[in-house]
Amino acid sequence: MGEVKLHGTWNSPYSWRVIWALKLKGIPYEYIEEDLSNKSPMLLQHNPVHKKIPVLVHDGKPICESMVILEYIEETWPQNPMLPTDPYEKAVARFWLRFADDKIPMLWRIARTNGEEEKQAIKDASEMLKMIEEHGISEKFFGGQKIGLVDLALGAVAHWFVAIDSKKGLKMLEAHNFPRLHSWTKDFKEDPVIKENLPDLTPLLK
Structure with missing residues (x-):
C-alpha cells in the first residue's frame, strides 16, 4: 500500500475532509500538524506552488488540494466506495x-x-x-x-x-x-x- 502521511492543521475543514476519507476507508496514516505561521520545510517541499495544507504524501509522492486528494484516495483505495459507479x-x-x-x-x-x-x-x-x-x-x-x-x-x-x-x-x-x-x-x-x-x-x- 505504501506509507501514507498527511500534513494538515487541526482547525482546517479542508484537512478534516481528508482525515474523514482516510478513516472511512480504513487507511493507516501518519498525521503531521503544521504551523501555518511557520511552515515546515517538508510542507514547502511537497507543495511549492501554493504552500498550503492539506498535503497527502503516499509512498513519497505528494498530492495537494483537498478535493484532488479525496478523488485520489477514492481511486487508490476502492474499498468502501464514496463515489457512484453510474x-x-x-x-x-x-x-x-x-x-x-x-x-x-x-x-x-x-x-x-x-x-x-x-x-x-x-x-x-x-x-x-x-x-x-x-x-x-x-x-x-x-x-x-x-x-x-x-x-x-x-x-x-x-x-x-x-x-x-x-x-x-x-x-x-x-x-x-x-x-x-x-x-x-x-x-x-x-x-x-x-x-x-x-x-x-x-x-x-x-
Whole structure:
C-alpha cells in the first residue's frame, strides 16, 4: 500500500475532509500538524506552488488540494466506495464537489464581518444553503444512504458553519429554515467515524 502521511492543521475543514476519507476507508496514516505561521520545510517541499495544507504524501509522492486528494484516495483505495459507479450519478456528485469548493469559502465571511458586510454575507450564505437544500440533498446523505465524497466536501457546513451560526446567534440552520440540511447535519455528525473525528472548535469561538 505504501506509507501514507498527511500534513494538515487541526482547525482546517479542508484537512478534516481528508482525515474523514482516510478513516472511512480504513487507511493507516501518519498525521503531521503544521504551523501555518511557520511552515515546515517538508510542507514547502511537497507543495511549492501554493504552500498550503492539506498535503497527502503516499509512498513519497505528494498530492495537494483537498478535493484532488479525496478523488485520489477514492481511486487508490476502492474499498468502501464514496463515489457512484453510474456515470451520470458520478457526474452529479462531481458537480456538487465543485460547488462545495467554489461556495463554501463564502461562509467564512460571516465570521469575519460586521454591520452591512455581515448582512450581505448572511444573505449570500442563505442563498447558497438554499441551493443545497433544494437541489443537492435527495436522501439521507448526498449520495444516498451512506456518506460519500460530497458529504465530506460539505462537512464544513455541518461543523464549522454550525459553530459560527451558534456564535453569531443567527440560527440559520434551524429545521424550519432548512429542514433537509438540518437533518443531514445531525445524521452526518452522528456517523460513528465522523463523530469520533470532529475537532473541538471552542478555541475559535471565544
